[in-house]
Amino acid sequence: MTTDGIGRRHAIAGVAGLGVAAPLLASCGDDGASTGTDDSGSGAAAGTVLGATSEVPVGGGTIFDDEKVVVTQPTEGDFKAFTAVCTHQGCVVDKVEEGQIMCPCHGSVFSAEDGSVVNGPATEPLAETAITVEGDEITLA
Template sequence: MSADGMNRRAAIRIAGAAGAGTVLAACGSSDSDDTSSSGTGTATTATTAATSESSAASDSSGGDAIAKAADVPVGGGVITDTYVVTQPASGTFKAFSNVCTHQGCKVAEVVDKAIKCPCHQSTFDIATGAPTGGPATKALAETAVKESDGNIVKA
Protein backbone atom coordinates (compact mmCIF):
# COMPACT_ATOMS: atom_id res chain seq x y z
CA MET A 1 0.00 0.00 0.00
CA SER A 2 1.35 3.44 -0.89
CA ALA A 3 1.94 6.29 1.52
CA ASP A 4 -0.86 8.23 -0.24
CA GLY A 5 -3.33 5.43 0.55
CA MET A 6 -2.41 5.48 4.22
CA ASN A 7 -2.64 9.27 4.43
CA ARG A 8 -6.08 9.24 2.82
CA ARG A 9 -7.34 6.61 5.26
CA ALA A 10 -5.93 8.49 8.23
CA ALA A 11 -7.59 11.70 7.05
CA ILE A 12 -10.94 9.93 6.68
CA ARG A 13 -10.65 8.43 10.18
CA ILE A 14 -9.82 11.82 11.68
CA ALA A 15 -12.69 13.53 9.85
CA GLY A 16 -15.11 10.80 10.97
CA ALA A 17 -14.01 11.10 14.58
CA ALA A 18 -14.35 14.88 14.49
CA GLY A 19 -17.84 14.61 12.98
CA ALA A 20 -18.95 12.14 15.64
CA GLY A 21 -17.63 14.43 18.35
CA THR A 22 -19.65 17.32 16.93
CA VAL A 23 -22.83 15.25 16.86
CA LEU A 24 -22.31 14.06 20.43
CA ALA A 25 -21.55 17.59 21.64
CA ALA A 26 -24.75 18.91 20.05
CA CYS A 27 -26.82 16.29 21.88
CA GLY A 28 -24.89 16.51 25.12
CA SER A 29 -26.24 17.75 28.40
CA SER A 30 -25.30 21.12 29.76
CA ASP A 31 -25.54 22.54 33.25
CA SER A 32 -26.06 26.04 31.88
CA ASP A 33 -28.86 27.42 29.78
CA ASP A 34 -27.50 28.53 26.43
CA THR A 35 -29.75 30.63 24.23
CA SER A 36 -27.00 31.61 21.83
CA SER A 37 -27.02 28.34 19.89
CA SER A 38 -29.35 27.99 16.97
CA GLY A 39 -32.41 25.79 17.31
CA THR A 40 -32.33 22.45 15.58
CA GLY A 41 -35.66 21.01 16.63
CA THR A 42 -37.60 19.80 13.63
CA ALA A 43 -40.82 18.53 15.15
CA THR A 44 -43.97 20.34 14.12
CA THR A 45 -47.57 20.30 15.17
CA ALA A 46 -50.82 20.83 13.35
CA THR A 47 -51.25 24.09 15.23
CA THR A 48 -48.02 25.43 13.77
CA ALA A 49 -49.33 25.08 10.23
CA ALA A 50 -52.68 26.59 11.21
CA THR A 51 -51.09 29.82 12.38
CA SER A 52 -48.52 30.25 9.63
CA GLU A 53 -51.16 31.87 7.45
CA SER A 54 -52.41 34.17 10.20
CA SER A 55 -48.94 35.58 10.89
CA ALA A 56 -49.21 37.74 7.77
CA ALA A 57 -52.60 39.25 8.69
CA SER A 58 -52.86 42.81 10.03
CA ASP A 59 -55.08 44.26 12.74
CA SER A 60 -56.99 47.54 12.49
CA SER A 61 -54.13 49.51 14.09
CA GLY A 62 -51.74 48.41 11.35
CA GLY A 63 -49.75 45.95 13.49
CA ASP A 64 -48.94 42.46 12.35
CA ALA A 65 -51.06 39.69 13.79
CA ILE A 66 -49.13 37.00 15.61
CA ALA A 67 -52.02 34.52 15.47
CA LYS A 68 -55.78 34.39 15.09
CA ALA A 69 -57.52 34.30 18.46
CA ALA A 70 -59.87 31.57 17.23
CA ASP A 71 -56.86 29.30 16.54
CA VAL A 72 -55.63 29.45 20.16
CA PRO A 73 -57.51 26.91 22.32
CA VAL A 74 -58.32 27.69 25.96
CA GLY A 75 -55.78 25.80 28.08
CA GLY A 76 -53.49 25.35 25.08
CA GLY A 77 -51.67 27.27 22.41
CA VAL A 78 -50.23 27.50 18.94
CA ILE A 79 -46.68 27.82 17.69
CA THR A 80 -45.80 30.38 15.01
CA ASP A 81 -42.51 31.11 13.31
CA THR A 82 -41.42 33.26 16.27
CA TYR A 83 -43.82 32.80 19.18
CA VAL A 84 -45.83 30.37 21.24
CA VAL A 85 -49.24 31.99 21.74
CA THR A 86 -51.25 30.53 24.61
CA GLN A 87 -54.66 31.07 26.20
CA PRO A 88 -54.31 29.89 29.81
CA ALA A 89 -57.83 31.15 30.66
CA SER A 90 -60.67 32.19 28.39
CA GLY A 91 -59.87 35.59 26.87
CA THR A 92 -56.36 35.76 28.36
CA PHE A 93 -53.62 35.52 25.74
CA LYS A 94 -49.88 35.20 26.30
CA ALA A 95 -46.97 35.09 23.84
CA PHE A 96 -43.55 33.65 24.52
CA SER A 97 -40.43 33.05 22.46
CA ASN A 98 -40.59 29.67 20.73
CA VAL A 99 -36.89 29.07 21.49
CA CYS A 100 -36.14 26.83 24.47
CA THR A 101 -33.90 28.48 27.06
CA HIS A 102 -31.91 25.29 27.62
CA GLN A 103 -29.97 24.94 24.38
CA GLY A 104 -31.85 26.97 21.81
CA CYS A 105 -34.06 24.33 20.19
CA LYS A 106 -37.48 25.40 18.95
CA VAL A 107 -40.36 24.19 21.07
CA ALA A 108 -42.62 21.78 19.23
CA GLU A 109 -46.01 21.51 20.89
CA VAL A 110 -48.43 22.76 23.49
CA VAL A 111 -50.07 19.84 25.29
CA ASP A 112 -51.64 19.37 28.72
CA LYS A 113 -51.20 23.07 29.61
CA ALA A 114 -47.46 22.84 28.91
CA ILE A 115 -45.14 24.11 26.18
CA LYS A 116 -42.81 21.24 25.28
CA CYS A 117 -39.33 21.18 23.77
CA PRO A 118 -38.47 18.00 21.84
CA CYS A 119 -34.69 18.23 22.23
CA HIS A 120 -34.26 17.54 25.95
CA GLN A 121 -37.90 17.38 27.12
CA SER A 122 -38.01 20.74 28.91
CA THR A 123 -41.55 21.92 29.64
CA PHE A 124 -42.85 25.42 30.33
CA ASP A 125 -46.02 26.81 31.94
CA ILE A 126 -48.49 28.23 29.39
CA ALA A 127 -49.42 31.15 31.69
CA THR A 128 -45.96 32.31 32.74
CA GLY A 129 -43.42 30.67 30.45
CA ALA A 130 -41.61 29.40 33.57
CA PRO A 131 -39.89 26.01 33.34
CA THR A 132 -41.89 23.16 34.88
CA GLY A 133 -39.65 20.24 33.97
CA GLY A 134 -36.52 19.11 32.18
CA PRO A 135 -33.13 20.73 32.14
CA ALA A 136 -34.27 24.32 31.35
CA THR A 137 -33.99 26.67 34.34
CA LYS A 138 -34.97 29.99 32.72
CA ALA A 139 -38.43 31.09 31.58
CA LEU A 140 -39.28 31.66 27.93
CA ALA A 141 -39.07 35.35 27.01
CA GLU A 142 -42.54 36.91 27.09
CA THR A 143 -43.94 39.47 24.66
CA ALA A 144 -46.99 41.49 25.74
CA VAL A 145 -49.97 40.81 23.46
CA LYS A 146 -53.64 41.72 23.18
CA GLU A 147 -56.62 40.64 21.12
CA SER A 148 -57.67 43.07 18.41
CA ASP A 149 -60.39 42.33 15.84
CA GLY A 150 -59.99 38.58 16.30
CA ASN A 151 -56.18 38.68 16.01
CA ILE A 152 -53.46 38.43 18.63
CA VAL A 153 -51.12 41.39 18.20
CA LYS A 154 -48.24 42.90 20.19
CA ALA A 155 -49.55 45.21 22.91
Protein backbone atom coordinates in the same frame (compact mmCIF):
# COMPACT_ATOMS: atom_id res chain seq x y z
CA MET B 1 12.04 30.23 9.90
CA THR B 2 12.12 34.02 9.66
CA THR B 3 13.78 36.33 12.09
CA ASP B 4 11.09 39.03 12.09
CA GLY B 5 9.17 37.46 14.98
CA ILE B 6 6.65 35.33 13.11
CA GLY B 7 7.36 32.13 11.25
CA ARG B 8 5.58 31.04 8.08
CA ARG B 9 3.95 28.08 9.88
CA HIS B 10 2.61 30.34 12.63
CA ALA B 11 1.21 32.80 10.09
CA ILE B 12 -0.50 30.02 8.11
CA ALA B 13 -1.90 28.45 11.29
CA GLY B 14 -3.25 31.82 12.41
CA VAL B 15 -4.96 32.50 9.09
CA ALA B 16 -6.46 29.00 9.06
CA GLY B 17 -7.73 29.51 12.61
CA LEU B 18 -9.44 32.75 11.59
CA GLY B 19 -11.24 30.90 8.82
CA VAL B 20 -12.83 28.66 11.43
CA ALA B 21 -13.30 31.14 14.26
CA ALA B 22 -14.76 34.11 12.38
CA PRO B 23 -18.03 32.40 11.32
CA LEU B 24 -18.44 30.91 14.79
CA LEU B 25 -17.98 34.25 16.49
CA ALA B 26 -20.32 35.97 14.06
CA SER B 27 -23.11 33.52 14.87
CA CYS B 28 -22.69 33.97 18.62
CA GLY B 29 -23.19 37.71 18.79
CA ASP B 30 -26.58 38.21 17.15
CA ASP B 31 -28.90 39.97 19.57
CA GLY B 32 -31.56 40.79 16.99
CA ALA B 33 -30.69 44.50 17.00
CA SER B 34 -29.82 44.61 13.32
CA THR B 35 -33.05 42.96 12.19
CA GLY B 36 -35.59 45.12 14.00
CA THR B 37 -36.68 42.28 16.24
CA ASP B 38 -37.56 42.46 19.89
CA ASP B 39 -35.27 41.31 22.72
CA SER B 40 -37.21 38.12 23.50
CA GLY B 41 -35.64 36.20 20.67
CA SER B 42 -38.96 35.89 18.87
CA GLY B 43 -37.55 37.17 15.58
CA ALA B 44 -40.59 39.28 14.65
CA ALA B 45 -41.22 43.01 14.69
CA ALA B 46 -43.92 44.86 16.61
CA GLY B 47 -47.11 45.17 14.60
CA THR B 48 -46.78 41.72 13.07
CA VAL B 49 -50.16 39.98 12.97
CA LEU B 50 -49.76 36.49 14.39
CA GLY B 51 -53.21 35.12 13.74
CA ALA B 52 -56.76 34.84 14.99
CA THR B 53 -57.81 34.14 18.56
CA SER B 54 -59.74 31.14 17.24
CA GLU B 55 -56.39 29.50 16.37
CA VAL B 56 -55.42 29.34 20.08
CA PRO B 57 -57.36 26.68 22.02
CA VAL B 58 -58.39 27.27 25.64
CA GLY B 59 -55.95 25.39 27.89
CA GLY B 60 -53.50 25.06 25.02
CA GLY B 61 -51.63 27.20 22.57
CA THR B 62 -50.37 27.75 19.07
CA ILE B 63 -46.79 28.10 17.89
CA PHE B 64 -46.20 30.69 15.19
CA ASP B 65 -43.02 29.25 13.68
CA ASP B 66 -42.12 32.12 11.36
CA GLU B 67 -42.19 34.62 14.24
CA LYS B 68 -40.82 32.16 16.84
CA VAL B 69 -43.67 33.00 19.20
CA VAL B 70 -45.98 30.71 21.15
CA VAL B 71 -49.38 32.13 22.15
CA THR B 72 -51.35 30.37 24.87
CA GLN B 73 -54.84 30.75 26.30
CA PRO B 74 -54.67 29.35 29.85
CA THR B 75 -58.26 30.39 30.54
CA GLU B 76 -60.91 31.59 28.12
CA GLY B 77 -60.09 35.07 26.82
CA ASP B 78 -56.72 35.28 28.64
CA PHE B 79 -53.96 35.25 26.02
CA LYS B 80 -50.25 35.02 26.85
CA ALA B 81 -47.26 35.01 24.53
CA PHE B 82 -43.69 33.83 24.93
CA THR B 83 -40.67 33.30 22.77
CA ALA B 84 -40.82 29.85 21.19
CA VAL B 85 -37.04 29.54 21.60
CA CYS B 86 -36.14 27.18 24.43
CA THR B 87 -33.84 28.69 27.04
CA HIS B 88 -31.82 25.49 27.32
CA GLN B 89 -30.07 25.33 23.95
CA GLY B 90 -32.16 27.42 21.56
CA CYS B 91 -34.41 24.80 19.98
CA VAL B 92 -37.89 25.92 18.98
CA VAL B 93 -40.69 24.45 21.09
CA ASP B 94 -43.00 22.21 19.11
CA LYS B 95 -46.25 21.68 21.01
CA VAL B 96 -48.58 22.98 23.67
CA GLU B 97 -50.72 20.44 25.51
CA GLU B 98 -52.55 20.37 28.82
CA GLY B 99 -51.21 23.74 29.92
CA GLN B 100 -47.59 22.96 29.06
CA ILE B 101 -45.20 24.11 26.33
CA MET B 102 -42.80 21.37 25.25
CA CYS B 103 -39.36 21.43 23.67
CA PRO B 104 -38.53 18.42 21.46
CA CYS B 105 -34.74 18.62 21.77
CA HIS B 106 -34.01 17.75 25.40
CA GLY B 107 -37.42 17.47 27.05
CA SER B 108 -37.75 20.86 28.72
CA VAL B 109 -41.32 21.76 29.65
CA PHE B 110 -42.68 25.24 30.41
CA SER B 111 -45.91 26.53 31.92
CA ALA B 112 -48.36 27.84 29.33
CA GLU B 113 -49.61 30.29 31.96
CA ASP B 114 -46.39 32.14 32.75
CA GLY B 115 -43.53 30.51 30.79
CA SER B 116 -41.85 29.18 33.94
CA VAL B 117 -39.86 25.94 33.85
CA VAL B 118 -41.94 22.90 34.78
CA ASN B 119 -39.29 20.33 33.86
CA GLY B 120 -35.61 20.80 32.91
CA PRO B 121 -32.94 20.70 31.69
CA ALA B 122 -33.88 24.35 31.03
CA THR B 123 -33.38 26.51 34.13
CA GLU B 124 -34.71 29.83 32.82
CA PRO B 125 -38.33 30.59 31.86
CA LEU B 126 -39.43 31.45 28.34
CA ALA B 127 -39.30 35.22 27.86
CA GLU B 128 -42.70 36.87 27.71
CA THR B 129 -43.54 38.49 24.39
CA ALA B 130 -45.88 41.50 24.32
CA ILE B 131 -49.03 41.05 22.26
CA THR B 132 -52.30 42.89 21.76
CA VAL B 133 -55.63 41.25 21.16
CA GLU B 134 -58.16 43.39 19.32
CA GLY B 135 -61.35 41.71 18.25
CA ASP B 136 -60.22 38.33 17.01
CA GLU B 137 -56.73 39.38 15.92
CA ILE B 138 -53.49 38.74 17.84
CA THR B 139 -50.65 41.16 17.05
CA LEU B 140 -47.13 41.59 18.41
CA ALA B 141 -47.00 44.78 20.48
